[in-house]
Amino acid sequence: MKVLVTDPIADAGLERLRDTGFDVQTAYEADGDDLLEAVAGADALVVRSGTEVTREVFEAAPDLAIVGRAGIGVDNIDIDAATDHGVIVANAPEGNVRAAAEHTVALAFAAARSVPQAHARLRDGEWAKGEFLGAELDGKTLGVVGLGRVGQEVARRLGAFGMDLVAYDPYIGEERAEQLGAELVEFDECVERADFLTVHVPLTDETAGLIGESELREMAGGYVVNVARGGVVDEDALAEAADDGTLAGAALDVFEEEPLPADSPLLDAENVIVTPHLGASTRAAQEHVATATADQVVAALHEEPVVNALNAPSVEESAFDRIRPYVDLAETAGKVAAQLFDGRVERIDVRYEGDVAEENVELVTASAQQGVFAPLEWNVNAVNAPRVAEERGIEVTESKTRQSEDFQSLVSVTVGDSENDLTVSGTLYAGDDPRLVKIDGYRVDAIPHGHMLAARNRDEPGVIGFVGTVLGDAGVNIAGMFNARETIGGEALTVYNLDEPVPEDALEELLADDRITDVRSIELNGE
Structure with missing residues (x-):
């Protein structure tokens, strides 16, 4: 590869x-x-x-x-x-959380004590001892915008220097913020109360220009530090606020345009420190x-879980071995359900019973959708299956129950429209040996593999023999057979494992017998 x-x-x-x-x-x-x-x-x-x-x-x-x-x-x-x-x-x-957090702390101290400016003056031969009156961090308020991985590390480190912590993050709970010693507040309050404001959010439509002219005015006499993404802070507004004394100082490691253009106003502001995107630059x-x-x-x-996938279901490595067999089982159940269902698929329900209901099954549910869509010849995998469902107006639901009457774990995939539906349920024998145990309400014990045939017929003597004869005449060998019925003399469902696909004329011959009400070929595993 x-x-x-x-x-x-x-x-x-x-x-x-x-x-x-x-x-x-x-x-x-x-x-x-x-x-x-x-x-x-x-x-x-x-x-x-x-x-x-x-x-x-x-x-x-x-x-x-x-x-x-x-x-x-x-x-x-x-x-x-x-x-x-x-x-x-x-x-x-x-990987670079610690490095970015440490660089944020370094820039906060450098801005507070004008370290690079004093260094430059001394290198130029000036002993400017009386011109730099710094600020102490102890007792000041740190405002953290974005309390994710980097924001939390910054909060821990600067909190240890005696700073009071306030934070804005709509995606984190109050309990987690309290564990860090931070008070969770709204954005405007976070900016207003901060003596030092550090930014730790991605650049999105929501965060572009998040720190602008009005926010900088609210921070009069404070400091802004951005080691996140360029564009979150309005650079022109920041340069002006620093130059006219609204801000005591600022430090930026990231910029809207990189490398930073030579005519950027940030380079002319004496109390603004800039570094060339060094946040992750440690060995x-x-x-x-x-x-x-x-x-x-x-x-x-290797078709294993991707822990930090941003657009696909992911699962912790420690849990993957437990759910791996269910991923394939759900995909197979979805394929079988889609091939047996007569109507247009308008809804998909994936139900988990027993032990599997205790697991993170997001990847399993996506695989079930992938299985449903595969026979429809849509270009779908577990990454884009949820989006395909949404775009096509297909309702997807997921349900769990810890109770299971007959099996330690059971995964059921139901496809349906506004009037009818069909359910295929599967389980695992001996840990990872898949079985289809229910098809449209019939209790079976079918091995899901390769070429299969599902036949509905009246429960009468000779029907299975007739099917075997037709398949034999067509040169199709039966590898296994699983039969179920509603009642004696009622309707029966038989699932056949076959070594070859069934020719179309053989299917027509089977359907021509009035004892057989329906016959469907099922193709699995790409065979």
């Missing part, structure tokens, strides 16, 4: 990919048409912030399974396009993000 790396990463990450046996190719200068040509045959793409992964890139790479971002920010990757093409996007949020951080990204590429190409 080919892994294309278009931005430099630490050698440790490249070595991990090569050790797995992948064909690792680097194209650090690739852009435009060169990038499209280079990615054409790639199974995985590894980038940092330098490569723009656009919709055109995904269209040029039909085999692409994953884009690994060696770092946190993914604003250079079109995630919607990735999802449309069934490509996982995964980042490495843990340890670079190795961590490289190896973490490599691990996720390996997982994706």
Whole structure:
């Protein structure tokens, strides 16, 4: 498998990919048409912030399974396009958390004590001892915008210096904030109360220009530090607020345009410190993000869970072995249900009973949807199945119950329209041996594999023999058979495992017998 790396990463990450046996190719200068040509045959793409992964890139790479971002920010990757093409996007949020937090703390102290400005003056021969009156952090209020991984690390570190902590983050609970010693407040209050404001949010439509002219006025006499993403802080407004004395100081490591243009007003503001996107630039951080990204590429190409997938269901590695068999089982149940259902699929319900109901089954549910859509010849996998369902107006529900009457665990996939539905239920024998145990209410014990035939017929003598004769005459060997019936003399359902697919004329011959009410071929496992 080919892994294309278009931005430099630490050698440790490249070595991990090569050790797995992948064909690792680097194209650090690739852009435009060169990038499209280079990615054409790639199974995985590894980038940092330098490569723009656009919709055109995904269209040029039909085999692409994953884009690994060696770092946190993914604003250079079109995630919607990735999802449309069934490509996982995964980042490495843990690898540079410590480095980014430490750089934030360093810039906060540097801004408070004018360290680089005093250093520059001294290098120029000036002993400007009386010109720099700094601020102490002890007793001041730190406002943290975004209490995620980096924000939490910054809060811990600066809280240890005696700062009072307030934080704004609509996606974190009060209990977690309290554990960090922070008071969770609304955005406006966080800005208003902060003596030092640190920013730790991604660049999105919601956060672009989040810290602008009005917010900076509320911070009169305070300091702003941004080691997150450029564009979150309005740079022109910041430069003006720093230059006219509204702010006591500021420090930025990220910018709307990188490298920072020579005519940026930030460079003319004496009390603004700028560094060239160094937040993740430590040896340890670079190795961590490289190896973490490599691990996720390996997982994706081996069809294992991707821990930090941003657009696909993920599962903790420790839990994957427990749910792995159910992923395939749910996909199979979905395939069988879709091939047996007569109507247009308007809704899908995935139900979990027994032990499996205790697990994180997001990936299992996505796989069930993938299975339902597969016979419809839609280009769907577990990455884009939920989106396909949403776009096509298909209602998807998931339910769980710890109780299960007959099985330790049971997964049921129901497909239906406004009037009818059909359910296929499966379980695992001996840990990972799949069985279909119920089809449309009939209790069966079918092995889901390869070519199958489901026949509904009146429960009369000779019907199964007739089916066997027709299949034999067509050169189709029966590998297994599983029979169920409603009542004696009522309707029966028989599932056959076959060594070959059933020819169309044999299906017509079966349906021509008035004892047989329905016959469906089922194809599984790509055979």
